[in-house]
Amino acid sequence: MKKSRLPRIKISEDTTLYVEQIAIGGFAPLDGFMNKEDYESVLKRKRLADGQVWTIPINLAVKRSVAARYTKGDRVALVDSSGSEMAQMDIEDLYPHKRRHAAEAIYGTRSMRHPGVKHLHQLADVMVGGKVKMLRAPFSQWPRYKLKPSQTRRMFAERGWRRIAAFHTRNAPHRAHEYLQRTALEVVDGLLIHPFVGRRKDGDFSSEIVIKGYKALIKNYYPKDKVILACLEIPMTFAGPREAAFHAIIRRNYGCTHFIVGRDHAGVGGFYDKYAAHRIFDELPDIGITPLKLQGPFYCRRCSRVVTESSCGHGDKERVQISGTIIRNMVKQNKMPPVEIMRPEVSRVILKYS
Ligand SMILES: [Zn+2]
Structure with missing residues (x-):
């Protein structure tokens, strides 16, 4: 695929799998990464801001130095570990990742012995919300069994x-x-x-x-x-x-x-x-x-x-x-x-x- 001239944000392998589910409808009604309103609502009451049931935050986390380059309304390319552009995203929101608050809400504990809490602490500092459009599905070892x-x-x-x-x-x-x-x-x-x-x-x-x-x-x-x-x-x-x-x-x-x-x-x-x-x-x-x-x-x-x-x-x-x-x-x-x-x-x- 031809490279776009969009600014590029490198995403983790886990994040590419989120992009895929968002794109194919596995995460409906989500059409992108959560903005702050949905994120807070999911943590607090297990529902999106509009009231639909949703229990796990779906986030794109980036480093503060990366987030500083962008503002609401920017379009960016999401790039996988091989450097190829797998999706585009329209940024709607940038907000801080409050780890302790999120750990308590999602996992019911702040204990670092909990693998989910440990993973949360490894995520970057800023959450980026906004709609995504997938350009190319992530590589799968099991294409025959990966039904949409x-x-x-x-x-x-x-x-x-x-x-x-x-x-x-x-x-x-x-x-x-x-x-x-x-x-x-x-x-x-x-x-x-x-x-x-x-x-x-x-x-x-x-x-x-x-x-x-x-x-x-x-x-x-x-x-x-x-x-x-x-x-x-x-x-x-x-x-x-x-x-x-x-x-x-x-x-x-x-x-x-x-x-x-x-x-x-x-x-x-x-x-x-x-x-x-x-x-x-x-x-x-x-x-x-x-x-x-x-x-x-x-x-x-x-x-x-x-x-x-x-x-x-x-x-x-x-x-x-x-x-x-x-x-x-x-x-x-x-x-x-x-x-x-x-x-x-x-x-x-x-x-x-x-
Ligand atoms: Zn028996």
Whole structure:
């Protein structure tokens, strides 16, 4: 692409992913980076200034020395790490980044042990608000799986699905994930499995394992005409309940009517109560998508199946916990996780690609 003569602002990889979602409608109704009015409103009441539900600030942060060159009304080019112009932006607002205030509002803590708070402190000093126009989508390793909201909506319509549940994940599927997905499939027409790919948390499986693991699960166990696998590439914010609501809003924009919220969705260490991500939806009844609030599944030896507290009357002694940590530890020793916690077809994928 020919370079414009606009002044250039270099943006991070995370920011290019925000530009993309803004441009393709994944962040609707946002059409740019937040101005101060929306930002303050989101921090204070989980809504944009016009009252629509929105829980996570979407900001472009720049250094003070960069911000000093611009004023409201300027048009700038947003340039990615390779130096190529990926978007243009009309600056509407420049305002200070109040880190402690933002940390308290978004994460409910100022503790630097919280990865989201730590990330906030690494962001630059000035927020720039304004509409963006994408010129070129960021590079993706998974172009085949990276569907746009217009594409998923069309696929749902072509299949005649009216009730669609979305499942957010960043890990390879174990039996607890499968339980949640099957529970949803009992009550909806179709399921969008929408794993997060991109920058990982330490200890997460690679995006390749996640995608191949899901392909194995779908191929061997699920009705093919009821499941779509696509990827979502956005930065993680580790914001617990607020992030759960944010994930739901995005899936609403992709055309889903229901959103599966399990135990400790988007949680971080012990910062949030296990079911805080369920309760936030009670504050946001007009979010535009129905949360399917489900308990954390486990394997019960007496019931001989994966169940939750909602349907199993047995005690801890009978229960086998299913967690990514247990699976990762087994994989490190090159051992197949037992079938009670992971399907062998999925385990083989993990062992092969780890
Ligand atoms: Zn039981």
